[in-house]
Amino acid sequence: MDLKQDIKLAVDIVIFGYEERQLFVLLIKQKYGKYKGRWLLPGGFVKNKEGLKAAAIRELKEESGVVVDDLEQLFTFGDDVKRDHRGRVVTVSYFGTVKPSSMKLKAATDSIDAKWFTIESISDLPYDHNQIVETAFNRLKSKLNYQPIGFNLLSKKFPFSDLENLYMTILQSPIDRRNFRKKILSFDFLEETDELLSKGSGRPATLFKFNKKKYQSSLKRGINFEIKFA
């Protein structure tokens, strides 16, 4: 075993939120160090007896107050030996999705503040955090096309138009309302509630909710959830 290895291992987390036709990314304001006062991704060093994903969940909670029970591993950044000024640091990035209104942001260890930023407003982050956000955004977009990942970003019960707007916002492309609805409903993982929602003028919308059991049984039946758009 090479005892001279001196590489630090960190995690960084990209959390997406969605509200009112806008996609947000969670950033924190750094408390210490070279980038004190700067906004960047939540993250930090992995503890010796802590799993990678656990470290990401912990750091996220500590620095922003956001609690998630699962994150997806994105990519491990470590080809650039000098990506961190403090020495050799390799970081394992994670991404997740939450509904911003369901989370109360609060700063704590290592962070002064935590805030949602629209994806367009993000630029010039320290380290290679711009690249990490870009990687996460690409993953989000591509996953949206073949996995029902959008439901974490909406309320439990939502009108179809919310889902439609979410897709159009993230994929940045127009969608035919009628074909989209048909396609999603054909997957048979949405459950129609008997509630209606009237927002302003127009016909009230029936509220739907995502049914995880139906989703899983559809998965077993080998259904392909791919969505194609014109």
Add this chain to the structure above:
Amino acid sequence: MDLKQDIKLAVDIVIFGYEERQLFVLLIKQKYGKYKGRWLLPGGFVKNKEGLKAAAIRELKEESGVVVDDLEQLFTFGDDVKRDHRGRVVTVSYFGTVKPSSMKLKAATDSIDAKWFTIESISDLPYDHNQIVETAFNRLKSKLNYQPIGFNLLSKKFPFSDLENLYMTILQSPIDRRNFRKKILSFDFLEETDELLSKGSGRPATLFKFNKKKYQSSLKRGINFEIKFA
């Protein structure tokens, strides 16, 4: 910076080869340590001033003699704190594809031997290497469906039946020869040569070759390379 962190960072590499309707994985025979004499994935510790992918390429070459110019990052294993008996080791896994007959295997540092194993014959590898191989195999299968990844595994010039057999072998499902050919040709990244290949009886096959430029121009035109099978 947490100076007490004591985590070692390693890389492990899964290289696939294909020959005669069989898919192979490259393993090496360990020279030292607890698993001396056992077959396992090539890999090793990352050097302080060495990029992750570079480390993977180096270890692969040192331990097996296989030279590749690129590898794809697979997954970083580090949720299990005790995946390695030597202490806390996190490993970044990579995968790649080569044509076995074009590579001369030779052992060197840390390995006694290097050999191709059929994917079915692999079982009971040390550490979590079975899981790494499984992850890589799943990635290979899914990539085959939407990227022209199979050509690295074949000769430069090949008959269509080679490609067909490759797909059937990896995906473990029968393919309609005529529809497969039509689909692949419609992507317009194969070039027909004027050479014919006669192997045994039967009509000689025209040899094709993968045209990278055509592929890239098709990519730009937004062509979807997804292949669906019955």
Add this chain to the structure above:
DNA sequence: TCCATTTGCGTAAAATATACACATATAATC
């Protein structure tokens, strides 16, 4: 009451996938 707005549903046309059948060119066999 009329109009603007949003939801909900259906259907025709185009594109794609699927399921097949047969001609062609070679080696092996008689």
Add this chain to the structure above:
DNA sequence: GATTATATGTGTATATTTTACGCAAATGGA
């Protein structure tokens, strides 16, 4: 040399999926 076995090369009809729309229904506001 004729016949047979084997693998390659191409076409076409049918089923399925995607795409492009039109219009009715239910509400708030003028």
